[in-house]
Amino acid sequence: MKVHKKALIITYYWPPAGGPGVQRWLKFVKYLPEFGIEPIVYCPENPSYPITDNSLIDEVSSAITILKQPIKEPYRFANFLSKKNSKQISSGVIPKQKKQTFIQKMMLYIRGNFFIPDARKDWVKPSVSFLSDYIVKHNIETIITTGPPHSLHLIGLQLKQKHGFKWLADFRDPWTTIGYHKQLKLTKSSAIKHLELESKVLQTADQIIVTSDNTKKEFESKTRQPIAVITNGFDVNHVERPKKDSKFTMSHIGSLLSERNPKQLWDALSELINENSSFSEAFQLQLIGVVSDDIIQTFQQFGLTNHVKTLGYVSHEDAIKAQMSSRLLLLIEIDSEETKVIIPGKLFEYMVSETPILAVGPKDSDVETILKSTNTGQYYYYDQKRDIKSQVLSYFEAYKTDSLLVNPIGLQKYSRKALTKSLSDLLKD
Numbered sequence: 001m002k003v004h005k006k007a008l009i010i011t012y013y014w015p016p017a018g019g020p021g022v023q024r025w026l027k028f029v030k031y032l033p034e035f036g037i038e039p040i041v042y043c044p045e046n047p048s049y050p051i052t053d054n055s056l057i058d059e060v061s062s063a064i065t066i067l068k069q070p071i072k073e074p075y076r077f078a079n080f081l082s083k084k085n086s087k088q089i090s091s092g093v094i095p096k097q098k099k100q101t102f103i104q105k106m107m108l109y110i111r112g113n114f115f116i117p118d119a120r121k122d123w124v125k126p127s128v129s130f131l132s133d134y135i136v137k138h139n140i141e142t143i144i145t146t147g148p149p150h151s152l153h154l155i156g157l158q159l160k161q162k163h164g165f166k167w168l169a170d171f172r173d174p175w176t177t178i179g180y181h182k183q184l185k186l187t188k189s190s191a192i193k194h195l196e197l198e199s200k201v202l203q204t205a206d207q208i209i210v211t212s213d214n215t216k217k218e219f220e221s222k223t224r225q226p227i228a229v230i231t232n233g234f235d236v237n238h239v240e241r242p243k244k245d246s247k248f249t250m251s252h253i254g255s256l257l258s259e260r261n262p263k264q265l266w267d268a269l270s271e272l273i274n275e276n277s278s279f280s281e282a283f284q285l286q287l288i289g290v291v292s293d294d295i296i297q298t299f300q301q302f303g304l305t306n307h308v309k310t311l312g313y314v315s316h317e318d319a320i321k322a323q324m325s326s327r328l329l330l331l332i333e334i335d336s337e338e339t340k341v342i343i344p345g346k347l348f349e350y351m352v353s354e355t356p357i358l359a360v361g362p363k364d365s366d367v368e369t370i371l372k373s374t375n376t377g378q379y380y381y382y383d384q385k386r387d388i389k390s391q392v393l394s395y396f397e398a399y400k401t402d403s404l405l406v407n408p409i410g411l412q413k414y415s416r417k418a419l420t421k422s423l424s425d426l427l428k429d
Helices: 020-035 054-059 074-078 083-091 102-114 121-137 151-163 179-183 188-204 213-220 263-275 277-282 293-301 316-325 346-351 366-374 385-400 416-428
Strands: 005-010 037-044 065-069 142-147 166-171 207-210 227-229 248-253 283-288 308-312 328-332 357-360 377-380
Touching: 005 020, 005 121, 005 151, 005 416, 020 037, 020 054, 020 416, 037 121, 037 416, 054 316, 065 121, 121 151, 142 151, 151 166, 151 188, 166 188, 207 213, 207 416, 213 227, 213 366, 248 316, 248 385, 263 277, 263 283, 263 293, 263 385, 277 283, 277 385, 283 316, 316 346, 328 346, 346 357, 346 366, 357 366, 357 385, 366 377, 377 385
Parallel strands: 005 037, 005 142, 037 065, 142 166, 166 207, 207 227, 248 283, 248 328, 283 308, 328 357, 357 377
Antiparallel strands: none
């Protein structure tokens, strides 16, 4: 296909980065050439990723131009204080306030008040210097920044102010209203600084892209610039479909943070185990990804420990296999107003796994709307223990007769290729 224009994509997460942050732009870059857009990726040369997945390197076409520049990583220095705490905080796993150690409190205070908007802020100045020359030399008219880390939007802001190029700011998550923001022990002046920087970005970018309708509503109150919703999605995978587990395996894939802890769900599972011997024999809760100590303690409290299988982080391919082989997929979001806007990237892979989804989260969330519209699972609130218990039992009865199936509808619009078409339309305007 004829190339209509070049687009410079400024991202922190790029293979071999693992986890959900890398998937969005890895897939956009994969499909943009099919829509006449030549993507050029700019990312750190020596990043400090909390998790890595070398298998994702194979998904990057050798035809794609990748620009890399060194970055100073404060988390490397934080490792001298506590490697475990540094890795947890950089992954977003923040212990509850009352359980934080002195070192954790100190690290959060430093992170929140000395690194605004985030720990990658010192990459802004050298990046603007390098990219200013590159953009002019290679006749690039469009730049895209994607955050978090939201400091990358400051690169876009300065390039826009300096050269006037078309700039699209992609928010995979909100900025000042994201759940962990209020845990950073911000001083009043630091909180104001965050809001000022957020406002400058939202007011200056030519086009804002968000991943949920609720985030769009939030940003519409902060800017008059055009806002487009382009969700995350699923890609065609070539993983051979495994057999379903013989056990009634309920799998959660991704980080289980301290606040992502629906005790009513754990209580419902505990009651089913104690009341139903066949359920107790067959049930297994499989956890793939980082699990906070608070969650582990809650499992002990409800007597679930012997039914829990923790695998830690696995490759993206193995995560896909686990979704397909499980009998039920668990999706949990923190029960708060801020998290209504969060649509985990894994949701879309869940939806094409041919495995029913049991979701627990806040009322009026985007996830609830998507699950209902696609007929891919059931959504419950934190206080709906009786309904959750009834639904799990219903799933279990269907499992026993090998009739636990899902019949999704309208999934195609969430394919990575279809979503990239939407992005390309914005780039060509």
